[in-house]
Amino acid sequence: MDHGGHAGLAASSAALVLLLVVLPSLGLAAYLFGAGREQRAQGWSPWRTAAFAAGVGLICAAMLPPVAPWAHGDLRGHMAQHLLLGMFAPIGLALGAPGTLLLRQVPVATARAITAPLATPPLRILIHPITAALLDIGGMYVLYLTPLYALSQDNGAVHVLLHVHFVLSGYLFTWSIAGPDPAPHRPGMRLRLAVLFLATAAHAMLGKIMYGYGYPRGVAASRAEVEAAAQWMYYGGDLAELLLAAAFFALWFRRRAGLPEFIAGRATATG
Amino acid sequence: MAEAAEREPADPRRSMLAAGLIGVGVTAAVDEIVFHQLLAWHHFFDRSTSAVALFSDGLLHSAELIILVLGFFMLADVRARRALASTSAWAGFFIGAGGFQLFDGIVDHKVLRLHQVRYVDNLLPYDLAWNGAGLLLLAVGFVLLRRARAERAPGR
Numbered sequence: 001m002d003h004g005g006h007a008g009l010a011a012s013s014a015a016l017v018l019l020l021v022v023l024p025s026l027g028l029a030a031y032l033f034g035a036g037r038e039q040r041a042q043g044w045s046p047w048r049t050a051a052f053a054a055g056v057g058l059i060c061a062a063m064l065p066p067v068a069p070w071a072h073g074d075l076r077g078h079m080a081q082h083l084l085l086g087m088f089a090p091i092g093l094a095l096g097a098p099g100t101l102l103l104r105q106v107p108v109a110t111a112r113a114i115t116a117p118l119a120t121p122p123l124r125i126l127i128h129p130i131t132a133a134l135l136d137i138g139g140m141y142v143l144y145l146t147p148l149y150a151l152s153q154d155n156g157a158v159h160v161l162l163h164v165h166f167v168l169s170g171y172l173f174t175w176s177i178a179g180p181d182p183a184p185h186r187p188g189m190r191l192r193l194a195v196l197f198l199a200t201a202a203h204a205m206l207g208k209i210m211y212g213y214g215y216p217r218g219v220a221a222s223r224a225e226v227e228a229a230a231q232w233m234y235y236g237g238d239l240a241e242l243l244l245a246a247a248f249f250a251l252w253f254r255r256r257a258g259l260p261e262f263i264a265g266r267a268t269a270t271g
Numbered sequence: 272m273a274e275a276a277e278r279e280p281a282d283p284r285r286s287m288l289a290a291g292l293i294g295v296g297v298t299a300a301v302d303e304i305v306f307h308q309l310l311a312w313h314h315f316f317d318r319s320t321s322a323v324a325l326f327s328d329g330l331l332h333s334a335e336l337i338i339l340v341l342g343f344f345m346l347a348d349v350r351a352r353r354a355l356a357s358t359s360a361w362a363g364f365f366i367g368a369g370g371f372q373l374f375d376g377i378v379d380h381k382v383l384r385l386h387q388v389r390y391v392d393n394l395l396p397y398d399l400a401w402n403g404a405g406l407l408l409l410a411v412g413f414v415l416l417r418r419a420r421a422e423r424a425p426g427r
Binding site: 200211241245249253265 | 339341
């Protein structure tokens with residue numbers, strides 16, 4: 001790597017600390033303030049607060065030592081970082097229901113102004129579970145199977161965008177599948193289950209492709225390191241998707257609406 | 272009993288289905304944890320795997336994961352409604368576990384040839400033990416199923 005590359009990466013490190021340590025921490029401070037007010041007003045589950053705090057904690061952990069320096073030179077470290085940023089942290093953030101908290105804190109007119117754009121066609125398409133899955137899991141296919149990953153190692157801006165994309169697309173996907181925050185015109189639970197099923201399968205397939213055929217390419221990593229990283233992705237992804245599936249079914253069993261009769265039983269159709 | 276009014280009649284079908292899903296998921300998890308990782312008998316990925324097999328393996332893996340979680344939620348739901356029929360549930364667990372073991376042994380190992388039980392010259396004893404274990408689990412499940420039906424019969 002040349003000298004310019006190092007300088008570029010130093011600048012990108014500063015940007016990453018700002019975007020993925022300072023900003024989330026400020027977000028958590030705002031959340032705690034809101035949750036405290038809400039707790040006194042109409043009650044706010046401490047589990048939601050704990051989930052959101054865990055999500056922010058995992059983002060910060062991924063971007064600070066020891067994970068961040070490890071990710072710098074080791075593909076396994078990168079994969080640990082990727083799992084924390086893109087899969088585990090978003091589950092915590094989404095289960096924290098920050099949208100619900102925000103909407104309860106602001107006047108009704110402001111709340112309407114915030115949610116109105118979500119009903120417009122471009123945003124409706126963006127927050128659709130299928131789009132979210134394509135951005136999240138599809139993005140990983142593009143990252144690891146094309147030279148994009150190697151590029152992100154040398155280009156500071158790509159490096160920063162990549163990490164921010166992990167968090168945003170991970171959050172979007174988690175929210176669209178199992179987020180307790182409401183969204184206008186969200187598709188039904190069966191479609192969301194189908195997307196979760198296909199996305200989990202796609203993630204597992206990508207892990208095996210990377211292991212079997214040695215992706216990402218063009219990086220200074222031994223074959224053993226690539227294979228280990230791919231297995232980390234596979235099994236780490238399993239654990240995250242297990243949690244996501246649990247969040248999804250928890251939501252569905254609580255609502256019960258639309259649960260098939262062979263799952264919910266006949267007696268529950270009325271209740 | 273105070274809860275008697277809320278108590279639903281025992282639901283052997285849902286009890287069996289819930290535990291059966293858990294049986295499938297647990298067998299898949301044991302396969303992944305013990306045979307792939309701890310013993311390292313199974314290979315994570317055979318490079319001879321065809322694209323179709325890789326694709327179906329991914330779908331199957333995803334289905335196992337979702338089935339395991341759904342099974343636990345269903346079982347918790349049946350229990351919360353006091354409709355759990357425990358013998359039926361155990362029957363379902365063993366039938367699910369054995370059925371999946373047999374499916375894995377025949378479809379994954381032999382038809383799709385994703386990987387083998389162990390990479391040795393004489394594979395036959397391993398295949399027989401693998402599928403024999405599946406048949407044994409299935410047999411236990413069917414014995415329990417008969418018992419569950421016998422338990423219910425006099426009350427009806």
